[in-house]
Amino acid sequence: MTATPVTPSPVTVDVDDAGLAVVTIDHPPLNLYDEALHEALRAAVAELEGARPRGALVRAEGKVVSGGVDVKQVFHPMAQAGDAAAGTAYFAELVDLGRRIHHLPFPTVFAAHGLTLTWAFEVALACDLIVATPRASFGLIEATVGLTPAMGGTQRLAERAGAGRARLLVMTAGRFGADELERWGVVDRLIPEDGFDAAARELAAQLAAGPTRAHAATKEILRHLAEGGLEAAHEVTPQAAGALFATADLQGAMASFVEQGHGKATFTGE
Incomplete structure (x- = not known):
């Protein structure tokens, strides 16, 4: 009898001996937000809330941090049905998830090594610090499918960069480079691509080792x-x-x- 292979979780949490939790997103090929990733992210946040590490680093595997949302799976069925109630309920879950990340009682660092769209950018904005390579780029591109960001990203972006720039980024649905967003105060630190992962871990570990x-x-x-x-x-x-x-x-x-x-x-x- 052949055993059914176990599908790895799209989001894992590993806490080291020093109390740093490394949250890794690994949902190839593009780390698209679908039901599996949604449930895995919720479970990861619950794990962080329960484990109470001293700090957390959120990072991603693959060429991109995320290409966005799996629109066909997540949004298209609700759009076909014209189901505003389902959309409202789903977005209430997303807002709650972003709020829970934002309220974690320890330092959180988001590491962006490449393209970081929609939900991933919103998670980054819910963290305390965003570090990025110069080649990373970011976008809240929900307007391209008639939506607006719904995990709290618009308001958190406005908190960091001002309402005018939040309007520009969200309404144009553009992609903005890490260097520009660092000048805006959205990205907190640019780190060279060579050694980026280690440097991001070092920063998160430094915060985790603090008071x-x-x-x-x-x-x-x-x-x-x-x-x-x-x-x-x-x-x-x-x-x-x-x-x-x-x-x-x-x-x-x-x-x-x-x-x-x-x-x-x-x-x-x-």
């Missing part, structure tokens, strides 16, 4: 700024920062500073 609870407080403050403005951020800052005095990381780092000077502390994430 995890302090990084979570930074994210909380910035989230309140984005969602409620400056005064909302002011309101949450005393509690978010003050609570850090009860953490082992702060206590150890303060002692290290007093005894050995700046930059000698190590952190455990507690």
